[in-house]
Amino acid sequence: MTQPPLPRPWLQHYERGVPHDFSPSGRTLPQLLEEAAAQYPERVALSFLGATTTYRALLDDARRLANALRKMGVQPGDRVSIMLPNCPQFVVSFYGALMAGATVVNTSPMYTPHELQHQLADSGSETLIMLDAFYPRYEQIRDSVPVRRVLVTGIQDALPFPKNVLYPVKARREGRWVQVKIEGQTLPLRAVLRSQAPAAPDATVSPDDVALLQYTGGTTGVPKGAMLTHRNLVANCEQARAWMTDLRGGQEVTLAAIPFFHVYGMTVAMNLSVLIGATIALVPNPRDIKMVLGEISRSGATLFPGVPTLYNAINNHPDTPRHNLTSIRACISGSAPLLLETARRFREITHGANLVEGYGLTEASPITHTNPIFGEQKVGSIGLPMPGVDAIVVDEQGQTVAPGEVGELWVAGPMVMKGYWGRPDETAQTLAQAHGLTWLKTGDMAVMDEGGFFRIVDRKKDLIIAGGFNIYPREVEEVLMMHPAVLEAAAVGVPDEYRGESVHAVVALKPGQQVSDKELMAHCRTELSPYKVPRSVEFRDELPKTAAMKILRRQLAQDARERLQKSKSA
Structure with a gap:
């Protein structure tokens, strides 16, 4: 029996020109x-x-x-890890690997050897394309990963003369220069490119091939690769294109400060830009706000996807008044809640740029909701489902709840992942069949109003979002537990005016052991990327637990927030 169509009250709030019906083209990323x-x-x-x-x-x-890559033996479906900042080599590597039929594995330049080892081993990556400055971290774990070939490049390889000559001199003077020994299967990317003709490669790429393994903690906190197909990723670009009705083909300039190894930056700053023929103004270090400001002024950027932390940093930087930011027309803020004051101030300094809040997650390629760019926007809302997205709020039995009631947000559409790499059990826990559709259980608690605007009210999973980056408590806790003095540990998020949230560790020590908060933070810095390291540590005799001996992480988070609030009001 044919099921009745799901209600879509949000369609009434779509801006003029946004399609109510959406079908992906089925193109591949190389296309x-x-x-x-x-x-x-x-x-x-x-x-x-x-x-x-x-x-x-x-x-x-x-x-x-x-x-x-084909001549080196890379076969369709083989994994190619890319460990680069936003630079031309990233874009070349991304599309080149896909044209060879390979699956890209986005790899954070901030990974420690411990994190890099896990991802290379779990993905089975036999090829690694990386920046020379990161090579020492790979050397530490090279004998314990399946990598067979490494292509190395440097920032200087992409710079014009005389910057390409001066950069190594400056790096040596500052003690940042890394000289990679070219031998065996460690090759310079620049020479590899020069050795080949630009003929169309012989690999066949289809829309349902897995284009990307994007690592995420999902709903369990264990890092795993979300399998995103060409169809998924292109569909999400096309959905964003349909939403932003005023985009001009071949005329836009995208300020690409949000990292491409982050799925949001990859989709909105890189792939969407290619879809519309935009110029991508690359910023290798988004923390360098002076560089970001200078690049906006120099490039005349019209589109600026980002995260609240980045917009807030621009709002408060002393150099901002000296730069012309009025070229910016539209910004979709993702990865973390956008504060009203951040949006208001950014619109003020750009003389009217439309900065709106959106929502998504890695498993959805990633965007599912956003507020209208020019139409009705609701403060504190993640907006409306984009064209082609179905969204429902369900109770614990998976039954849809009424508007205004809280439940778990589920989404469906052509951008939803194929599943988790090598983890069928966790895929089954995250994807559900209902109403004739495949639904992604987001793990986020939400409410939908009568008009179809959605608002996130709580996170079902204990995810911490700091500066737009996802931090999974289990990763931090496992590193804390590696310290010989630690008996048990929990990591929770506490409010941070600049980063949105920061990591707070609660630790119980083994009897007779002593360690300071600074020592524990230093220990974490050896195994975790900087943004994952706890900013504060609390010591307790024991951690509160349920009857089943599960640590009450939410209670610890609430205690920490209350203590922080009291200290501010004191």
Whole structure:
């Protein structure tokens, strides 16, 4: 029996021009680049610290890399890890690996050797493309991962003369220079590209091939790779394109400060830009607000996807008044709640840029909801489901609740992942079948109003979001437990005016053991990326637990927040 269509009250609030019905094109990611190069061959695709790359040249370099990977033995479906900041080599590596039929594994440049080892081993990556500065971390774990070939590049490889000559000199003077020994299967990316012709590679790529393993904690906190297909990722770009009705093909400039290894940056700043033939103004270090401001002014950026921390930093930077930011028209803020004051101030200093809050998650490629760019917006809301997205709020039995009632948010649509890499049991726990659709259980508690606007009220999972980055308590707790003095530990999020949240550790020590908070933080810095390291440590005789001996993390979080509030009001 055919089921009745689900109600979509949000359609009444769509802006004029946003389609009510949406079907993905079924294109692959390489096709997006090929079409952009055909339509805008001489348009600047990449702008990087004074160097520019046209769409024609970008396509040629991606094809060169694809041909090189094929000759090295990379087969369709093989995993290629990319450990690079936002630079031209990232874009070339991403599209080149996909053209070879490979699956890209986005790898954070901030990973410690411990984190890098887990991801390379879990994904089975045999190829690693990385920045020379990160190579020492790989050397520490090279004998315990399946990597067979490493392609190394440096920032200087993408710089124009004389910056390409001066950069190594400056890096040596500052003690940052890393000289990688080129031997065996460790090869310079620049030479590899030069060795190949820009002919179309021989690999066949289909829409349902897995394009990306994007690692996430999901609903369990265990890092695992979300399998995102070409269809998933292209569909999400097309959904964003349909939502932003005023985008101009071949005319936009995207300020790409949010990292491409983050799924949000990869989709909105990189792939969407290629879809519309935009110039991508690359910022390798988003923490360098002076560079971000300078690049906006220099490039005349019109689109600026980001996270609240970045917008807030711009709002409060002393150099901001000296820069012209009025070229920016539209910004979708993701990864963390957007404070009203942050949005208000940003609109003020840009003279009216539309900064709106959105929502998504890795398993959805990632965007599912956003507020209208020019239409009705609701403060504190994540907005409306995008074209092609179905969303429901359900109770613990999976039954839809009435508008205004709280439940778990489920989403469905062409952007929902294929599943978790090598983890069928966890895939089964996260994806559900209902109403003839495959639903992604977000793990977030939400409420939908009568008009179809959604609001997140709580996180079912104990995810901590600091500066737009996801931090999974279990990762922090496991590192804390590695310290010989620690008996048990919990990591919780506490409010942070700048980062949104920061990590607070609650620790019980073994009898007779002593360790300071500073020593524990230093220990964590050896195993965790900087943003995951606890900013504060609390010591207790024992941690509160349920009858089943499960640590009451939420109670610890509430206690920490109350203590923080009291200290502020004292």
